[in-house]
Amino acid sequence: MANLFPETTGSVESEDQAAAAGSSVTFGRSWRFDYEAGEFVLTPTGKIAVAEDTEAWLEWCRKALQTERYRYLIYSRDHGQEFDGLIGSGLSRSALESEIRRITTETLMNDPRTAGVEGFVFRWEADQCYFSCTITNVRDEAGVITGSVVNG
Numbered sequence: 001m002a003n004l005f006p007e008t009t010g011s012v013e014s015e016d017q018a019a020a021a022g023s024s025v026t027f028g029r030s031w032r033f034d035y036e037a038g039e040f041v042l043t044p045t046g047k048i049a050v051a052e053d054t055e056a057w058l059e060w061c062r063k064a065l066q067t068e069r070y071r072y073l074i075y076s077r078d079h080g081q082e083f084d085g086l087i088g089s090g091l092s093r094s095a096l097e098s099e100i101r102r103i104t105t106e107t108l109m110n111d112p113r114t115a116g117v118e119g120f121v122f123r124w125e126a127d128q129c130y131f132s133c134t135i136t137n138v139r140d141e142a143g144v145i146t147g148s149v150v151n152g
Helices: 011-024 054-066 093-109
Strands: 029-031 050-052 114-125 128-137 142-150
Touching: 029 054, 050 054, 054 093, 054 128, 054 142, 093 114, 093 128, 093 142
Parallel strands: none
Antiparallel strands: 029 050, 114 128, 128 142
16 A cells, blocks of 8 residues: 655656646637637638637637636636736836736646746737736646736
């Protein structure tokens, strides 16, 4: 019988567990969505286009950043972002950028496929903050996600 309380805890064991966890994460499929047009992407035959593996993960990330947390009963309480709380908060631009970084990271790290969120770039136009960041999944594949927050 295996020991329920192993005495060895080493970094090699932790790395092996992390690698095993990364390989057991399912990426699955998703529907492609055009966020500017507000509708699903269609194939030339009129069917909804499908995203698989990494593209499906990127679709999930985009959708999570578009969804306000706690607003829709269909989503768990962990899904979505809380950017609306920043509107009119009176924070300085640097504080808002810090909060955008925190909220975005928390939102995207809720998915077990996401390994990291970094490389934030901010651009301000009047009271609107546009941002982009690089996200990495457990397969070491990366993508760039963009978003915006109004500070009204």
